[in-house]
Amino acid sequence: MKDKNISVAVIRRLPKYHRYLKELLDRDIRRISSKELSKIIGFTASQIRQDLNNFGGFGQQGYGYNVEDLYQEISKILGLTRNYNVVIVGAGNLGQALANYTSFGRLGFDLKAIFDINPKFRGFKVNDVDVLDMDNFETFIEENAVEIVYICTSRNGAQDVADRVQKTKVKAIWNFAPIDLKVNEDVIVENVHLIDNLLTLSYFLKENQ
Numbered sequence: 001m002k003d004k005n006i007s008v009a010v011i012r013r014l015p016k017y018h019r020y021l022k023e024l025l026d027r028d029i030r031r032i033s034s035k036e037l038s039k040i041i042g043f044t045a046s047q048i049r050q051d052l053n054n055f056g057g058f059g060q061q062g063y064g065y066n067v068e069d070l071y072q073e074i075s076k077i078l079g080l081t082r083n084y085n086v087v088i089v090g091a092g093n094l095g096q097a098l099a100n101y102t103s104f105g106r107l108g109f110d111l112k113a114i115f116d117i118n119p120k121f122r123g124f125k126v127n128d129v130d131v132l133d134m135d136n137f138e139t140f141i142e143e144n145a146v147e148i149v150y151i152c153t154s155r156n157g158a159q160d161v162a163d164r165v166q167k168t169k170v171k172a173i174w175n176f177a178p179i180d181l182k183v184n185e186d187v188i189v190e191n192v193h194l195i196d197n198l199l200t201l202s203y204f205l206k207e208n209q
């Protein structure tokens with residue numbers, strides 16, 4: 001099911017709702033008002049009401065929100081009701097850090113392999129996942145029904161990897177390399193440029209001094 005009518009701005013806020021609602025569930029909190037949710041999550045109560053009205057208005061006057069229902073609905077919208085097979089390309093510092101981070105797996109992103117062109121990684125495992133060379137990349141992707149590729153190569157290698165990804169059925173790339181990848185329209189790229197965040201932080205620090 002496609003949620004075409006939900007704006008990108010709302011979608012970008014959903015992971016934060018998802019995270020906080022999970023924390024509430026873990027604390028066995030079953031219902032919450034938009035005012036209380038606002039205090040915890042940092043969005044205004046009216047923003048929360050507007051956001052959540054986008055998909056069915058789970059709030060009830062005088063009752064608040066049913067945390068479990070809302071969590072399930074947001075999980076559904078975020079596509080988290082099933083698992084995804086993923087691979088990492090680039091077994092350096094960042095690739096290994098992501099492979100060692102177990103929360104992605106808990107959310108349903110199952111790491112099937114890590115790929116690297118450097119022969120020094122042959123026979124290497126990270127967090128029990130094999131590091132493979134790139135020779136059989138496309139075959140592995142097909143045989144293991146991989147749906148997402150995390151690119152953790154150097155800037156120079158990233159476009160080559162994206163070009164190879166596009167020859168497979170994979171339609172989603174999580175790109176950590178500091179480069180704007182050129183891909184076909186049907187491939188979604190989500191960039192994580194940590195340096196952009198750091199520079200924004202440095203701007204605000206400068207402004208506050």
Ligand SMILES: NC(=O)c1ccc[n+]([C@@H]2O[C@H](COP(=O)([O-])OP(=O)(O)OC[C@H]3O[C@@H](n4cnc5c(N)ncnc54)[C@H](O)[C@@H]3O)[C@@H](O)[C@H]2O)c1
Nearest residue numbers: 090091092093094116117118152153154155157176177194
């Ligand atoms: N390490 C960080 O904290 C960090 C932070 C932000 C961004 N990044 C970005 O993430 C990327 C990875 O950073 P890193 O520190 O892990 O680098 P790294 O040099 O430790 O690892 C990069 C790995 O990619 C492999 N590689 C290069 N080209 C390849 C290709 N075509 N196919 C397969 N493997 C290939 C290399 O052999 C190497 O093992 C870089 O683009 C970097 O700018 C890293």
